[in-house]
Amino acid sequence: MKAIVITHPGGPEVLQIQDRPKPLPKAGEVLIKVEAAGVNRPDVAQRKGNYPPPAGASVDIPGLEVAGTIVELGADVRRWNIGDKICALVIGAGYAEYCAIPEGQCLPVPDNLTMVEAGSLPETFFTVWSNVFDRGNLQPGESLLLHGGSSGIGVTAIQMAKALGSTVYVTAGSDDKLRFCEKLGADHAINYKTENFKDAILKLTDNKGVDVILDMIGGDYTPDNIKCLANDGRLVQINSMKGKEVKLDLAEVMRKRLIITGSMLRSRDIEFKSAIARNLEEHIWPLLASGKIKPVIYKTFSAEHAAEAHRLMESSEHMGKIVISPLTP
Incomplete structure (x- = not known):
């Protein structure tokens, strides 16, 4: 698969598209074809070498939120099916063509939202x-x-x-x-x-x-x-x-x-994040579906321009979310 990789700690220019092994979903995980990945300040900090990822997270592929379509199921996945459209909080490796995610951290994409809009939701x-x-x-x-x-x-x-x-x-x-x-x-x-x-x-x-x-x-x-x-x-x-x-x-x-x-959310366990997902689905997802709460997208970048997305994030000129999509150049 293609992935946006931190080639070494440094400025936005160190983000490069490289080939990486396609992940395999473990028990309790789903594999999605990523259609959008939100950009967040922890991604910038990781790129600079100032935010070491927690155990089990990708060291050089950033990305904490994604949206996409499920293409493969790990063992014991109960809720989701191949073809379901989901968005999810991930521990890292969201800037990639495919991403494996614990099923409890996934949320359905509301029918009234695009995949880019859905990819901007989970982290915040x-x-x-x-x-x-x-x-x-x-x-x-x-x-x-x-x-x-x-x-x-x-x-x-x-x-x-x-x-x-x-x-x-x-x-x-x-x-x-x-x-x-x-x-x-x-x-x-x-x-x-x-x-x-x-x-x-x-x-x-x-x-x-x-x-x-x-x-x-x-x-x-x-x-x-x-x-x-x-x-x-x-x-x-x-x-x-x-x-x-x-x-x-x-x-x-x-x-x-x-x-x-x-708090720091990224290092919390799957059960903790899954509980947040359940609360969001109960209390907030109906408000997204009704349009009372709306995603706010400032700008979307293609994978080739991931460095520009990071420059914009560092400038603080944006008002709303920055998203990378699509992830296949």
């Missing part, structure tokens, strides 16, 4: 559900602050939180991105380049603060995150783009009874 939808609704325990009527509102994570979290009854605040770095987030449903969008998000949140909430913050920034954002959390608020960390070492006012954490948590 699994991440948002696990962190905002499971770890952050966001409830209807509560408020959510998202940093990076126009990112893939952001556009997913805005729509999911609004659909399930929450008030959504976002930060973004341009007026175009602010308007984009508001069109998706954000109640208030804050330009972090022209105003302090903490001051804006406290003003918007009459100094109460927000109930949950989903943060991928870390660094010097953390003290201000703490200040703009409400009593019993929850800070959920999913990345640390501005640094992993931070200063905290523990007295404020104790006084406001805050919960600080976070």
